[in-house]
Amino acid sequence: DQQVKQNSPSLSVQEGRISILNCDYTNSMFDYFLWYKKYPAEGPTFLISISSIKDKNEDGRFTVFLNKSAKHLSLHIVPSQPGDSAVYFCAASRYFSGNTPLVFGKGTRLSVIA
Amino acid sequence: TAGITQAPTSQILAAGRSMTLRCTQDMRHNAMYWYRQDLGLGLRLIHYSNTAGTTGKGEVPDGYSVSRANTDDFPLTLASAVPSQTSVYFCASRRNGPPGELFFGEGSRLTVL
Structure with missing residues (x-):
């Protein structure tokens, strides 16, 4: 039973464009996401x-959006740079x-x- | 700043042998964790410790044991290694207050033959 799901194993984006990475969770008790x-x-x-308690948090080129009703969060990277090429993990907890x-x-x- | 130090960096081990992966932190964090990373499976929690003297089982604890005698050290022991324990092992500690992020070591690559 996977409580945190990232359904896209890979994503390719052109430099300068937006990267959107998605994450879904099943446990409604999770209150903190990283x-x-x-x-x-x-x-x-x-x-x-x-x-x-938030639905958005920004840090430079990185923005995370949280939709609690859909149990969904996403990471936006704008603009994407070659140095952003990496594996991205979504994580959740009851903090x-x-x-x-x-x-x-x-x-x-x-x-x-x- | 050292942060989290893991040893060894890599190891080849014969099946049936025992092995202890060492983890030390210098940030005085209360909580520490051991994860394994396998292709297609992401990071899976093996064991954790919320504070010195306490430990708990994670998602995949079988075949592993941990101890937390003090705040800084959190060793992971494989009593009798099996090939399915071939993996990259990451130790982490968690900041005591918000935002409560984990700090990871560089990993220990273990191959069991």
Whole structure:
């Protein structure tokens, strides 16, 4: 039973265009969501987060949108750059209602083509 | 700044042998985690510890054990390795306050033959 789903294993985008990575979750108790970026042979690094009291959070070129009714979140990268090519993991937890471990999706491999 | 240090970086192990993957953090984070990453399966939680002296089972705990004798160290032990435990293992710790993100080590690549 996969609680966090990233249904697109891969995505290719032209440099300068928008990248949209999607994530769905099934556990309505999740109240905190994060995106991680992973390069080959490195550990994942934190990118951006959002709590369930918000529907949008921005950090530079990265914006995360949360739709609680649809149990869906998305990461927008604008403009996309070749250095953004990596695997992106969506993660969720019950942070504010009982600190639980993060549950990760399977990841989406983003390729930004110059 | 060291952050999370994992050792060894990579290891080849014969099936049936035991192995301990070491993890040390210098950020005084309360919670620590072990994940494994496998192609097509993403990051799966093996064991976790919310604070020194306590541990919990994650999604895939079988064949693994952990201990948390102090805040800084969180070793993962494979008592009798099997080929299905071939994977990349990541240790992580979680910031004590918001935004509560995880900090990951560089990973330990384990091959069980």
